[in-house]
Amino acid sequence: MANAPRYQQIKTFIQEKIEARVWPVGTRIPTEYELCDQFNVSRMTVNKAVRDLVAEGLLERTPRLGTFVTEPKAESPLMDIRNIADEVNARGQTYHSDIRTLKCISAPADVAMRLGVMVGTSVFYSEIVHYGDAIALQLEQRWVNPALAPDYLAQDFNQTTPNEYLSTVCPVNTIEHTVEAIQASSTIQQALAMRSDEPCLLLHRRTWSQQTLVSAALLYHPGSRYKLTSRTDR
Structure with a gap:
């Protein structure tokens, strides 16, 4: 030194x-x-x-x-999909989740467009808050095509994550990511224990398996506690 x-x-x-x-x-x-x-x-x-x-x-x-x-920010790779529970545990924190919603819905126009199905199609919807220790890191809103994951609603997402389950039953071969900074709604701020003036990172994610769209997700992150990274080797 x-x-x-x-x-x-x-x-x-x-x-x-x-x-x-x-x-x-x-x-x-x-x-x-x-x-x-x-x-x-x-x-x-x-x-x-x-x-x-x-x-x-x-x-x-x-x-x-x-x-x-300051508390180090949680970090996820932008060009890949990793199980958030594994990321949290790798940092020496204890992972747990709060399952807010898990149900079948009739797809409205925006969801139908996002998931590539007809308006009114029955799709699965989950809303989960992911934690590292007692700190909320991510609010996940996910819509799933039942034809590809018919047992989605039967899963115990206290024991596994949607990402882990879907990666097993529908191995991903294509990923689409879009990131934007937003002013979170009061509902999202409350779910993630965010300040009213705190920026929010929103990751739009869609995944395909064998050229078929499996799921679409909106992943909200408190800007002060999370960062997304990208690396390209040339």
Whole structure:
């Protein structure tokens, strides 16, 4: 570490304080001027270390108040589909869900278009809030084609997730993702324990199996607790 760039040494110092819980979530870290004096470096060097940690979600800057240790954001890959329960458990958190709705409905026009069926077709609908520990991470609204997953409503989604079940009975070969930032409705804000002024990430997802559209989902995420990533190898 002695041969590492100075900004990397400062970054590692801060990371170790956070990981050791010396600086728990909510702690205001030393100012950039204090870190400059401690490490005998320029403010530009300290600023780079802090900016990196802000970008990585470990720190959060609050104007006029300082820089604080923040709860790391949950993260999902944009170009793939992963079981949210596995993602939560991999971060060392405990996964659980709140099943708000699980029923058969007659598809209105918007759902029929989204799922590629005729208006009035019977489709399955589920609405589930997914948690990491006691923190709501995602509100999932999903519509499923009964012809491809006839036993969907019989599943215990406290023991599995819709994603895990559908991936087993209808292996996915095509994914469509669209992401937008929205102002969430009061119902969604309440379900996800969001502030009224907090941005919401909405992921539109449709999945196909053997060229047949299986499900369409709207996945809502609190902007302060979640991020979506994408990586392309060339």
